Amino acid sequence: MTVLVTGASGFLGGALTQALVIRGEDVRILARRTSDLCHLENIPIDIAYGDLDDKASLTLAVQGVRVVYHCAGLATDWAPWEAFYQTNVGGVQNLLGAIEEVGGVQRFLHISTSDVYGYPREACDESHPITNVGLPYNRSKCLGEQAVWNWYRKTGIPTTVIRPVSIYGPRGKDFVTEIADLLLKKQMVLIDGGECPAGLLYVDNAVEGIIQAAESPQTVGQAYNLRDETNETWGEYIEALARGLGTDAPWIKLPGMLALGLAAISEAVYSVLHVRSQPLLTRHAVYILIRDQGYLIGKAQRDFGFRSIVTFAEGVERSLAWFRSEAGRSAVPGD
Ligand SMILES: NC(=O)c1ccc[n+]([C@@H]2O[C@H](COP(=O)([O-])OP(=O)(O)OC[C@H]3O[C@@H](n4cnc5c(N)ncnc54)[C@H](OP(=O)(O)O)[C@@H]3O)[C@@H](O)[C@H]2O)c1
Numbered sequence: 001m002t003v004l005v006t007g008a009s010g011f012l013g014g015a016l017t018q019a020l021v022i023r024g025e026d027v028r029i030l031a032r033r034t035s036d037l038c039h040l041e042n043i044p045i046d047i048a049y050g051d052l053d054d055k056a057s058l059t060l061a062v063q064g065v066r067v068v069y070h071c072a073g074l075a076t077d078w079a080p081w082e083a084f085y086q087t088n089v090g091g092v093q094n095l096l097g098a099i100e101e102v103g104g105v106q107r108f109l110h111i112s113t114s115d116v117y118g119y120p121r122e123a124c125d126e127s128h129p130i131t132n133v134g135l136p137y138n139r140s141k142c143l144g145e146q147a148v149w150n151w152y153r154k155t156g157i158p159t160t161v162i163r164p165v166s167i168y169g170p171r172g173k174d175f176v177t178e179i180a181d182l183l184l185k186k187q188m189v190l191i192d193g194g195e196c197p198a199g200l201l202y203v204d205n206a207v208e209g210i211i212q213a214a215e216s217p218q219t220v221g222q223a224y225n226l227r228d229e230t231n232e233t234w235g236e237y238i239e240a241l242a243r244g245l246g247t248d249a250p251w252i253k254l255p256g257m258l259a260l261g262l263a264a265i266s267e268a269v270y271s272v273l274h275v276r277s278q279p280l281l282t283r284h285a286v287y288i289l290i291r292d293q294g295y296l297i298g299k300a301q302r303d304f305g306f307r308s309i310v311t312f313a314e315g316v317e318r319s320l321a322w323f324r325s326e327a328g329r330s331a332v333p334g335d
Contacts, residue, residue: 002026002046004065006095007072009035011171012111012164012206016069017045019207030061030072038327039171052091058098067107067214070095074140075113075174077284081136088140089147096151108152108159109214112145113137114199114225114295116163119287123197125296126163126223135284145223158220160213165199165227165293167206168237169315170322175200175237177331180323183242183250184334187280190250191259191289194235199227199293202315205308209300216304225295228308228315234289237316244320256290 003020007013008029020027021043028046031037037047050057052072062068074087092110099105115138117124118131132142145161152159168175182188209226213219242249254262263286266279300306310318322328 001066002028002064003067003069004028004030004048004061005069005071006030006052007070007111008040008045009037010071010075011169011173012167012203013069013071014039014171015169015203016071016207016210018043019204019211020069021045023211028061028065030058052087052094055094055098058095059102062095062098062102062105065105067109068095068099068105069109069111069210069214071111073111073144075137076278077137077174077282078278079136081140084136084140085143088137088144092144092147096147099157100151100155105157107214108148108157109210110145110148110159110161111210112148112161112163112223113141114163114165114227114293115284115288116142116145117295118142119291121291123199123292123294123296126225126299135287137284152221160219160221161223162210162213163223163225163295164201164206165225165295166288167201167203169203169319170325170328171331172203172319176319179238180241180245180332181334183238183245183247184332186248186251188238188242188250189252189254189259189281190235190238191254191286192256193253194238194250195233196290197231197292197294198234198237199295200232200237200312200315201227202308202310202312202318204310205315208309209304209306212304212306213300218303222299222303224300224303224306225297226300226306227293227295227297228312229297230308230312231294232312236312240312240316241319244316245323256286259286259290 008017048061118133263281
């Protein structure tokens with residue numbers, strides 16, 4: 001029987017698809033007609049063309065499927081609320097409805113995020129309540145995860161939620177191409193001296209953890225934080241990327257509270273003027289850079305033996321090697 005991966009054209013879903021195929025799984029992906037699938041060329045997968053907005057396409061995509069890995073989502077810090085809601089809440093509900101209607105799915109893996117904790121001052125474990133602080137990504141992922149739990153209680157379909165922290169590696173957007181781009185343009189900002197733990201999770205370690213969680217009976221009905229065990233700071237990560245890219249470490253340095261104030265003002269100005277591009281600072285990004293991202297991972301280590309096999313040095317090296325590849329050069333052309 002088949003496993004279905006949503007979001008396979010994206011960063012996490014793409015790496016997960018490749019790993020599942022290597023393990024010999026029969027993989028189907030949900031992809032839009034517009035999705036870029038270059039990284040999956042020559043990989044034996046079945047493509048179900050569709051959209052999280054299109055219920056009929058989801059009904060077809062889940063036919064004959066045993067495990068669903070739901071990686072698709074709107075993962076950005078700047079978009080209209082309607083877009084966040086449509087994908088991260090409505091899209092989740094549509095997928096859950098299709099799984100329930102068709103029947104046969106034995107495991108559902110939902111990719112949530114540690115942002116659902118609402119950026120607490122101290123990094124927490126999974127017992128911390130889901131906290132909507134009103135920022136659109138956080139709010140939409142809270143509502144999406146709550147929809148998953150309500151559905152699980154109603155249907156009893158074995159479900160596990162993974163809350164990754166800051167995923168990095170080849171093809172990564174938020175913590176890889178965006179930071180590299182800003183570094184090369186000399187626009188990267190170092191906040192609070194870069195001393196805050198970043199909660200980095202190398203993408204292959206994320207994939208390994210997600211598959212382990214899906215295969216463990218103990219994880220049913222549970223949520224798990226996921227990050228690498230070493231937990232470097234933002235400063236260590238950003239400086240390692242800058243060194244590898246042959247550019248300078250950030251020269252713009254801001255205290256956290258000032259950065260938060262500037263982000264709030266930038267967001268307000270961009271909203272009033274209907275500017276479509278993203279401000280240099282958003283409150284979402286600043287919270288991630290100033291609030292401890294070292295969310296506790298003891299539960300994942302205990303319940304499914306999570307380990308980060310790829311080290312920080314190796315993860316950064318693989319990311320830098322990707323920047324030097326053709327795909328990496330077109331994602332981050334530099335100046
Ligand atoms: N990256 C991180 O650090 C991180 C951390 C914690 C949690 N997460 C969560 O992990 C998941 C994957 O993140 P990512 O970084 O891999 O994001 P990504 O690279 O932006 O990929 C998003 C994927 O979702 C698909 N998608 C979006 N809207 C869709 C729709 N309406 N119908 C079908 N597919 C749709 C995209 O397809 P197209 O290619 O067609 O646009 C793409 O394949 C997200 O749920 C995110 O919230 C990510």
